[in-house]
Amino acid sequence: MFVFKIYYGKTNTFFIYHKISYYFCTTKSYFMRNLVRFLKRYSHIFLFIFLEGIAIYIISQNSFYQASAITSFANQIAGKVNARTYNITKYFTYGSSNEALVKENAKLRAMIETSYVKYQHKAFQYNDTIYKQQFEYIDAKVIQKTISKRNNYFMLNKGRLHGVTNNMGVISPSGIVGVIVNVSDNFSLVMSVLHQDSRPNIKNQRTKISGTLVWEGGDYTSGKLVDIPSSIPLKIGDTIITSGFSQDFPEGIMVGKIKKFDKDKGTGFYVVDIKFAVDYNKLEYVYIVKNFFKEEQIQLTKDIKNE
Amino acid sequence: MNKDILLGFLHFVLIAAFQVFILNGLNIFGYFNPMIYVWFILMLPTNTPKWLGLILAFLMGFTIDIFAGQVGFHAAALTLIALIRPLFITIFFSGKDIETNLRPSIAEMSLSTYLPYITSLVFIHHFTYFTIEIFNFSEFFLTLLRIICSTIITTLLILLCDYLFIHKRKI
Numbered sequence: 001m002f003v004f005k006i007y008y009g010k011t012n013t014f015f016i017y018h019k020i021s022y023y024f025c026t027t028k029s030y031f032m033r034n035l036v037r038f039l040k041r042y043s044h045i046f047l048f049i050f051l052e053g054i055a056i057y058i059i060s061q062n063s064f065y066q067a068s069a070i071t072s073f074a075n076q077i078a079g080k081v082n083a084r085t086y087n088i089t090k091y092f093t094y095g096s097s098n099e100a101l102v103k104e105n106a107k108l109r110a111m112i113e114t115s116y117v118k119y120q121h122k123a124f125q126y127n128d129t130i131y132k133q134q135f136e137y138i139d140a141k142v143i144q145k146t147i148s149k150r151n152n153y154f155m156l157n158k159g160r161l162h163g164v165t166n167n168m169g170v171i172s173p174s175g176i177v178g179v180i181v182n183v184s185d186n187f188s189l190v191m192s193v194l195h196q197d198s199r200p201n202i203k204n205q206r207t208k209i210s211g212t213l214v215w216e217g218g219d220y221t222s223g224k225l226v227d228i229p230s231s232i233p234l235k236i237g238d239t240i241i242t243s244g245f246s247q248d249f250p251e252g253i254m255v256g257k258i259k260k261f262d263k264d265k266g267t268g269f270y271v272v273d274i275k276f277a278v279d280y281n282k283l284e285y286v287y288i289v290k291n292f293f294k295e296e297q298i299q300l301t302k303d304i305k306n307e
Numbered sequence: 308m309n310k311d312i313l314l315g316f317l318h319f320v321l322i323a324a325f326q327v328f329i330l331n332g333l334n335i336f337g338y339f340n341p342m343i344y345v346w347f348i349l350m351l352p353t354n355t356p357k358w359l360g361l362i363l364a365f366l367m368g369f370t371i372d373i374f375a376g377q378v379g380f381h382a383a384a385l386t387l388i389a390l391i392r393p394l395f396i397t398i399f400f401s402g403k404d405i406e407t408n409l410r411p412s413i414a415e416m417s418l419s420t421y422l423p424y425i426t427s428l429v430f431i432h433h434f435t436y437f438t439i440e441i442f443n444f445s446e447f448f449l450t451l452l453r454i455i456c457s458t459i460i461t462t463l464l465i466l467l468c469d470y471l472f473i474h475k476r477k478i
Contacts, residue, residue, distance in 0.1 A: 044357035
């Protein structure tokens with residue numbers, strides 16, 4: 001037995017030795033052949049890494065708002081196609097949008113007299129700076145939107161050529177909509193309030209206490225308010241409006257009404273559920289808010305930061 | 308062969324159009340996001356070359372990305388599916404199915420073989436997609452709920468479309 005084992009072992013080592021020496025003699029050809037075989041066998045893995053690399057590169061290029069930033073080219077094509085789709089589908093929604101327009105007309109008609117008086121006043125004191133215009137509105141149509149995702153964007157049919165730039169606020173006749181995050185020549189993209197990075201500053205119309213609006217996904221008709229101190233009582237049905245503290249929105253744009261609230265004992269803040277004033281599913285006509293003093297306001301805060 | 312290419316092209320256009328023009332505009336309780344375009348990769352013949360599957364997946368994902376107003380998310384998730392699909396085929400299908408180069412569909416095989424195959428791949432796709440899209444682990448359970456709801460609706464939709472439109476291939 002013992003002898004046999006040794007013999008067996010010897011042959012084995014002999015063979016291994018033989019193999020190794022053979023390898024060393026023809027290293028080059030073996031190496032090349034193995035390399036080719038390796039590449040052939042795993043070629044699809046390399047292709048996968050390459051394609052995935054492209055995808056991740058594109059995502060990371062736009063990582064500031066991740067999905068928000070569409071490359072200009074894709075934006076143009078998608079915009080055109082969506083505009084065509086809109087041309088077809090708009091007939092189905094004429095009823096409700098007409099109703100909204102009629103309502104807004106009625107509202108504007110009611111305001112004519114007051115604006116006329118103001119105009120006279122302004123004309124009278126021409127050099128007075130009290131009535132210097134701060135906000136201008138650019139009307140636009142929503143040509144594409146999502147409301148079912150965690151982060152939702154709307155595409156508008158006005159772009160750089162119409163004077164739209166990044167970070168302008170967007171409102172609709174019935175309330176707040178979002179902020180422009182990307183602009184191409186003819187189209188622009190709005191980060192709606194239905195987004196995890198959207199945190200507009202709001203206040204309670206009755207108590208003037210301000211807080212922040214957030215949206216946690218799910219139901220597009222309701223949002224949450226945070227940073228509202230629980231020391232001041234709230235009421236169900238209180239109206240929530242924009243605070244005007246940010247440069248994007250004028251003060252007093254409707255946000256929604258309080259639906260439900262709880263005190264969070266740990267933090268001393270309320271947890272408030274609100275119902276949005278705007279039905280984002282039916283959203284069609286919006287206004288882009290242009291703030292004439294924005295640069296000045298931003299410059300002011302910048303100077304402090306630089307010190 | 309030519310017929311296969313033509314059929315594949317037709318599937319590509321129809322499924323992409325269905326996804327872009329109908330399903331992307333759909334909102335069911337905010338948590339159900341049907342993504343039927345995954346079906347395009349799932350229904351490729353079992354012997355499709357791996358490189359072709361990957362390229363088709365990337366193209367399909369990129370098409371959906373452009374029209375959905377996002378970039379890269381669908382492409383990344385679907386390319387991953389094309390990579391792991393051969394593995395799942397060997398796990399779930401019998402050797403005979405793989406050799407005959409058939410299109411996985413409910414007409415060609417039993418539901419007990421077909422359902423685990425699509426459900427698992429759709430789940431992996433949705434998991435990848437929502438993880439990349441939301442990119443935020445603080446809402447993990449909401450994301451998981453979204454993934455599960457969407458997986459259910461996508462799977463049901465694929466089964467329905469399969470039942471309606473795909474017929475047994477004549478030999």
